[in-house]
Amino acid sequence: xxxxxxxxxxxxxxxxxxxxxxxxxxxxxxxxxxxxxxxxxxxxxxxxxxxxxxxxxxxxxxxxxxxxxxxxxxxxxxxxxxxxxxxxxxxxxxxxxxxxxxxxxxxxxxxxxxxxxxxxxxxxxxxxxxxxxxxxxxxxxxxxxxxxxxxxxxxxxxxxxxxxxxxxxxxxxxxxxxxxxxxxxxxxxxxxxxxxxxxxxxxxxxxxxxxxxxxxxxxxxxxxxxxxxxxxxxxxxxxxxxxxxxxxxxxxxxxxxxxxxxxxxxxxxxxxxxxxxxxxxxxxxxxxxxxxxxxxxxxxxxxxxxxxxxxxxxxxxxxxxxxxxxxxxxxxxxxxxxxxxxxxxxxxxxxxxxxxxxxxxxxxxxxxxxxxxxxxxxxxxxxxxxxxxxxxxxxxxxxxxxxxxxxxxxxxxxxxxxxxxxxxxxxxxxxxxxxxxxxxxxxxxxxxxxxxxxxxxxxxxxxxxxxxxxxxxxxxxxxxxxxxxxxxxxxxxxxxxxxxxxxxxxxxxxxxxxxxxxxxxxxxxxxxxxxxxxxxxxxxxxxxxxxxxxxxxxxxxxxxxxxxxxxxxxxxxxxxxxxxxxxxxxxxxxxxxxxxxxxxxxxxxxxxxxxxxxxx
Amino acid sequence: xxxxxxxxxxxxxxxxxxxxxxxxxxxxxxxxxxxxxxxxxxxxxxxxxxxxxxxxxxxxxxxxxxxxxxxxxxxxxxxxxxxxxxxxxxxxxxxxxxxxxxxxxxxxxxxxxxxxxxxxxxxxxxxxxxxxxxxxxxxxxxxxxxxxxxxxxxxxxxxxxxxxxxxxxxxxxxxxxxxxxxxxxxxxxxxxxxxxxxxxxxxxxxxxxxxxxxxxxxxxxxxxxxxxxxxxxxxxxxxxxxxxxxxxxxxxxxxxxxxxxxxxxxxxxxxxxxxxxxxxxxxxxxxxxxxxxxxxxxxxx
Numbered sequence: 001x002x003x004x005x006x007x008x009x010x011x012x013x014x015x016x017x018x019x020x021x022x023x024x025x026x027x028x029x030x031x032x033x034x035x036x037x038x039x040x041x042x043x044x045x046x047x048x049x050x051x052x053x054x055x056x057x058x059x060x061x062x063x064x065x066x067x068x069x070x071x072x073x074x075x076x077x078x079x080x081x082x083x084x085x086x087x088x089x090x091x092x093x094x095x096x097x098x099x100x101x102x103x104x105x106x107x108x109x110x111x112x113x114x115x116x117x118x119x120x121x122x123x124x125x126x127x128x129x130x131x132x133x134x135x136x137x138x139x140x141x142x143x144x145x146x147x148x149x150x151x152x153x154x155x156x157x158x159x160x161x162x163x164x165x166x167x168x169x170x171x172x173x174x175x176x177x178x179x180x181x182x183x184x185x186x187x188x189x190x191x192x193x194x195x196x197x198x199x200x201x202x203x204x205x206x207x208x209x210x211x212x213x214x215x216x217x218x219x220x221x222x223x224x225x226x227x228x229x230x231x232x233x234x235x236x237x238x239x240x241x242x243x244x245x246x247x248x249x250x251x252x253x254x255x256x257x258x259x260x261x262x263x264x265x266x267x268x269x270x271x272x273x274x275x276x277x278x279x280x281x282x283x284x285x286x287x288x289x290x291x292x293x294x295x296x297x298x299x300x301x302x303x304x305x306x307x308x309x310x311x312x313x314x315x316x317x318x319x320x321x322x323x324x325x326x327x328x329x330x331x332x333x334x335x336x337x338x339x340x341x342x343x344x345x346x347x348x349x350x351x352x353x354x355x356x357x358x359x360x361x362x363x364x365x366x367x368x369x370x371x372x373x374x375x376x377x378x379x380x381x382x383x384x385x386x387x388x389x390x391x392x393x394x395x396x397x398x399x400x401x402x403x404x405x406x407x408x409x410x411x412x413x414x415x416x417x418x419x420x421x422x423x424x425x426x427x428x429x430x431x432x433x434x435x436x437x438x439x440x441x442x443x444x445x446x447x448x449x450x451x452x453x454x455x456x457x458x459x460x461x462x463x464x465x466x467x468x469x470x471x472x473x474x475x476x477x478x479x480x481x482x483x484x485x486x487x488x489x490x491x492x493x494x495x496x497x498x499x500x501x502x503x504x505x506x507x508x509x510x511x512x513x514x515x516x517x518x519x520x521x522x523x524x525x526x527x528x529x530x531x532x533x534x535x536x537x538x539x540x541x542x543x544x545x546x547x548x549x550x551x552x553x554x555x556x557x558x559x560x561x562x563x564x565x566x567x568x569x570x571x572x573x574x575x576x577x578x579x580x581x582x583x584x585x586x587x588x589x590x591x592x593x594x595x596x597x598x599x600x601x602x603x604x605x606x607x608x609x610x611x612x613x614x615x616x
Numbered sequence: 617x618x619x620x621x622x623x624x625x626x627x628x629x630x631x632x633x634x635x636x637x638x639x640x641x642x643x644x645x646x647x648x649x650x651x652x653x654x655x656x657x658x659x660x661x662x663x664x665x666x667x668x669x670x671x672x673x674x675x676x677x678x679x680x681x682x683x684x685x686x687x688x689x690x691x692x693x694x695x696x697x698x699x700x701x702x703x704x705x706x707x708x709x710x711x712x713x714x715x716x717x718x719x720x721x722x723x724x725x726x727x728x729x730x731x732x733x734x735x736x737x738x739x740x741x742x743x744x745x746x747x748x749x750x751x752x753x754x755x756x757x758x759x760x761x762x763x764x765x766x767x768x769x770x771x772x773x774x775x776x777x778x779x780x781x782x783x784x785x786x787x788x789x790x791x792x793x794x795x796x797x798x799x800x801x802x803x804x805x806x807x808x809x810x811x812x813x814x815x816x817x818x819x820x821x822x823x824x825x826x827x828x829x830x831x832x833x834x835x836x837x838x839x840x841x842x843x844x845x846x847x848x849x850x851x852x853x854x855x856x857x858x859x860x861x862x863x864x865x866x867x868x869x870x871x872x873x874x875x876x877x878x879x880x881x882x883x884x885x886x887x888x889x890x891x892x893x894x895x896x897x898x899x900x901x902x903x904x905x906x907x908x909x910x911x912x913x914x915x916x917x
Contacts, residue, residue, distance in 0.1 A: 086668070086690060086693060086694035087668070087694055090693075090694070127867065130689060130690075133691065133692075133698075234733075250735055251735070252657060252732045252733045252734065252735050253657070253732065253733030253734075254660060254730050254731070254732045254733070255730040255731065260660075260732065441691055441692035441696075442692055443689055443690065443691055443692070443698065444671070444689040444690030444691070445689060446687040446688070446689045446700075447687075447867060448671055448672050448675055448688075449672075450672060450865075451865045451866060451867060454863060454864060454865035455864050455865050455867060455868055457863055458859045458860045458862075458863035458864035458865070458868070459859075459860070459864070461859040461863060462855065462856035462857075462859035462860055463856070465852075465855040465856065465859060466852045466855060466856060469848075469851065469852050469855060470852070473848060505867045505868060506796040506799065506867065506868055506871050509860050509864065509868045509871060509872070510799065510803070512856055512860075513803065513853070513856055513857070513860075513875065515856075516852045516853040516855065516856035516857075517807065517810075517849065517852075517853050519848075519849065519852050520810065520845075520849045523845050523848040523849050523852075524814065524845050527842075527844045527845045527848070530844075531841065549821075552817060553813070553814050553817040553818070556762060556813050556816075556817055557809075557810045557813040557814050557817070558810075559758070560755050560758055560759065560809050560810075560813055561806040561809055561810055563751070563754050563755055563758055564751045564754075564755060564805060564806060564809065565806070567747055567750050567751040567754060568744070568747050568748075568751060568802065570747075571743050571744070571746060571747030571750060572740070572743060572744050572747045573740050573743055573744075574736060574740050575736065575740070575795050575798070575799065576740060576743075576744045576747070576798070576802070579799045579802050579803075580802075583802070583803070583806060
């Protein structure tokens with residue numbers, strides 16, 4: 001029988017549509033701009049009286065309040081307009097006075113039953129809604145120091161390999177110092193090292209009975225290290241905040257040593273900080289052996305149990321910026337493990353260090369850079385000063401079973417939770433230099449309301465034009481095409497919401513453009529049906545052949561485009577990757593709606609009925 | 617069905633294509649793309665007002681002072697304003713912005729002015745270029761398998777033709793090339809490829825069905841048969857784009873412009889580059905008709 005679908009095909013179409021509509025629905029309930037009021041340091045809790053006080057004040061200022069909520073001692077005042085948010089905060093601050101924390105927030109407005117199935121609306125981009133703005137400071141001194149330590153460690157190894165005996169070694173702010181008892185040894189060391197390390201200036205000096213070789217970084221080398229540190233951190237953070245490429249953040253360098261990160265659709269800085277991630281670093285070191293001297297070892301506590309301690313070699317095998325990825329999995333016995341991938345140079349260093357030390361323990365040291373702010377008096381004014389400090393703790397101590405290369409795993413972990421936390425720490429520790437949060441602010445939309453309104457209007461008009469065009473050209477079938485176009489829109493929005501995509505104005509334009517192009521499948525089919533009718537086929541025959549003949553064209557055309565999208569996704573970064581995601585989703589949904597949904601509607605309405613003429 | 621003789625005008629079309637492509641390469645080589653704030657970075661200026669200003673007024677003042685490609689947003693407080701400019705950073709930028717914004721009724725104070733780097737990294741540029749090359753290679757391979765290698769050649773050339781001319785136009789008129797335009801270029805690649813494959817598909821079908829060896833006629837028929845579809849799809853897409861271009865405001869202006877140019881180019885090239893080239897490389901019916909093989913299969917029970 002022509003133009004009939006078996007019942008299971010209708011069911012598939014129905015299920016997809018229902019799921020799509022459900023997950024697209026939350027976008028009809030965008031987050032409300034809100035003001036969150038809580039007691040300072042948990043001392044005071046908020047009562048209904050303060051809320052009334054605040055809303056009265058807002059009323060007087062002509063700011064529309066949408067709703068208020070009181071949960072666990074903190075209040076949420078939802079507003080109608082995003083423009084009023086900053087002004088409202090100022091007013092509430094003045095009204096309530098001291099002792100309250102008044103912060104901006106975006107409050108979810110999705111109904112509970114939708115939230116229960118995990119449906120969320122898309123976030124609005126920096127251009128439409130603004131977000132949070134972080135200024136991260138890269139610790140330049142630490143970057144240099146860290147590089148010096150790695151170099152010193154490699155130099156010690158070279159000297160040991162060449163059997164050149166040195167008495168002591170220390171690392172200063174800009175220089176590495178080796179001391180020797182013997183002039184001869186010093187000269188040998190200098191000629192050996194100066195060929196390998198041309199970024200240092202070599203000088204010698206006398207210190208008591210010792211002769212010292214002082215290797216100072218050249219100015220150029222310092223600048224290069226700092227530049228590299230900022231660039232490397234920029235890349236790491238960029239990848240961290242935009243893994244799929246669809247979250248539309250802004251990450252750029254500001255000034256010589258700082259990085260701006262702006263995240264869209266969040267106003268809660270604590271939540272946003274979690275996305276930017278830990279500002280930590282890692283070091284892989286060997287556990288001290290019995291015969292290593294005291295000046296070659298350092299003792300650290302464990303991160304999860306500070307009373308447990310272990311002595312480690314001072315030599316660093318590699319640091320966290322050599323870790324390219326880390327993930328949690330299970331070994332063949334079902335025990336949790338962490339898989340680590342290193343970059344090329346990191347892998348060869350790791351191999352060299354572990355080959356000679358099978359059976360010894362290797363530790364992963366987690367180094368967290370934090371800062372306290374302290375108010376100090378300066379020139380008669382109170383100035384906030386940041387005092388950086390470092391916390392170091394061992395996160396894993398495991399036996400080296402065999403020589404390790406680029407890929408290895410850490411086993412002997414207690415639980416999957418521990419493994420996944422370790423993987424997270426390893427991933428987040430891959431910064432080239434420590435960074436501090438120097439400033440955090442909420443930031444308004446970068447586009448003016450007028451511009452946003454115009455953009456949205458143009459998009460709506462574009463959509464209406466497509467719908468009208470299809471109706472005029474294909475009449476009854478245009479109606480079917482428009483129905484499947486609407487479903488296509490719902491499916492696309494649902495898929496993007498599930499991926500956590502961020503909606504920017506160009507993104508909205510892109511979605512409408514996808515719809516403009518998505519009618520292609522229907523156009524191809526309908527033109528083919530017309531052709532078949534002209535060739536003298538009966539209406540049902542024509543519909544059947546039309547769909548069949550158009551199928552290969554549609555498939556070939558879409559698969560080639562999909563191939564481009566997939567490759568752009570796997571190789572591209574940031575916005576290019578994001579574009580590929582949206583493009584692929586658009587192709588898949590429009591193929592589904594163009595072929596399956598429109599066919600299902602056609603079959604349901606006219607399938608099996610006697611037709612004399614097609615209104616196409 | 618229409619019945620134009622497309623193929624008879626192919627020489628003229630080739631001349632137009634070659635001239636445009638060369639001109640585009642020239643424009644790219646001599647003038648370069650006018651890369652926007654996203655790619656070049658620029659200057660960030662933070663200013664503090666006594667009283668919270670209207671952001672649209674601030675934007676107005678800046679464009680009256682001759683600034684282009686800037687963004688203005690509130691920064692934490694309603695009276696703290698953050699301005700991003702494409703202008704290269706130097707000591708005077710902060711001051712000149714403050715001067716442009718100061719007027720009789722409002723006092724404006726400069727908080728800081730600093731250079732900001734590009735929003736997209738070198739990584740994006742390097743890897744995306746590589747990605748494009750690999751993507752083109754895979755597409756060529758797919759077309760060669762599904763159709764024939766001569767088709768792959770035609771598809772690649774027509775794709776290159778569209779992208780180069782599009783970029784050339786942006787370089788020649790020095791239109792701002794930002795991330796949204798980059799997205800538009802990628803979309804054009806998808807669109808043009810789509811168009812080409814649809815025409816190819818019909819050519820393949822007609823070659824297999826027909827008995828004639830007159831390929832020019834087969835091509836003409838195929839293009840005429842798909843013409844209604846080509847015009848409908850380009851039509852709906854252009855309708856959307858024209859709405860975006862004329863009504864959408866600054867943010868999506870260049871995005872829609874790039875796509876309008878791209879859609880026109882893509883439609884043209886699917887006929888005159890992708891298809892007409894097949895005549896030049898002497899496509900034969902035998903290239904698409906697996907002769908012997910089918911006979912063998914037919915004999916099987």
